[in-house]
Amino acid sequence: MALLTDKTAVVTGGASGLGRAVAELFADHGAAVVVADLRSEPREGGAPIHERIADQGGDAAFVECDVTRYEDCVDAVAAAEEFGGIDVMVNNAGIVGPQTPLVDLDFDEYQTLMEVNLRGVFHGSKAAAIAMLEQGNGGSIINMSSVAGMQGYGGITPYSAAKGGVRLFSYALASELGPDDIRVNAVHPGVIETAMTTEDSPTVGTEEGEKLKQTIPLRRFGQPEDVAGVCGFLASDLASYVTAESIVVDGGNLNSA
Ligand code: NAD
Secondary structure, eight states: OSOOOOEEEETTTSHHHHHHHHHHHHHHTTEEEEEEEEEETTTTSSOOOHHHHHHHHEEEEEEEEEETHHHHHHHHHHHHGGGOOOSSEEOOOOOOOOOOOOOGGOOHHHHHHHHIIHHHHHHHHHHHHHHHHHHHHHEEEEEEEGGGHHHHHTTOOOHHHHHHHHHHHHHHHHHHGGTTTTEEEEEOOBBSSHHIIIISSTTTHHHHEEEEEEETTTOOOOOOHHHHHHHHHHSGGTTTOOSSOEESSSSTTTTTO
16 A cells, blocks of 8 residues: 655655665655755765656655755755655654763764754755645654663764654644644654664664664564654544644663663
8 A cells, every 4th residue: 555645755864774764655655755954965875766766667766955044945845846745743753962972072963963863854844844834735744863862872962952852842833733734743763774883873784783672572673664664654634633742762761671
């Protein structure tokens, strides 16, 4: 069953990792997809996802977008007009930033992290909300948080702060936009195998990572498709009464000893 027929989605950070899997799954379910990213080449290699979707007969476009710039997010949302206007916004772009104790952290490093991970969600949500309100057809905004937005992780205090901010930002915006049938939810992945966890903050493939894996009830790290499936549900009409909600996608680690 195609869940997203006649819908158009914008996915920030959609060129790589989780965003790429979201773009692919959305297209597989019939959506038109605007991939908004700093660059179109996937960090993990391979062809740009918008090209792959188009090659398979789907509707897709790429917009060069830095989510720290509001005008870029407005441009990404405007690109959805070619496909009938935005129905779904996935604010997924993010960086892990420095893995440094707070006492060794410079404010500039904190600021850079916040600019991308929290301000970027503000920009994407605002641009999408304005367009959705103008269209008057409702919509779904999905904000990529993390398990680090559910509990504090030492060594990545700015990341935890930003991702916790994304969670409550989503709940607050859900309250504002609910009367216009625009739903806003947060997704909280655990360790998912992307360049972020193999290169930027190496967990996958490390000794420490192997130990961590044995504490996860499902005994594996997540794949981008595991997160994309949850985003597909939240984007679809199956989730028509779900808003101001958090969905954790971590193999059971957060809630289970
Ligand atoms: P990734 O590094 O594989 O992909 C991130 C994408 O975002 C890249 O294509 C990159 O170019 C893009 N991007 C970075 N800064 C940007 C900016 N300023 N403007 C536009 N695009 C930008 O990372 P990922 O693992 O796919 O992470 C995606 C999201 O999921 C992030 O918000 C991350 O914090 C979150 N997350 C990831 C994990 C994980 O284990 N991988 C866990 C929890 C949360």
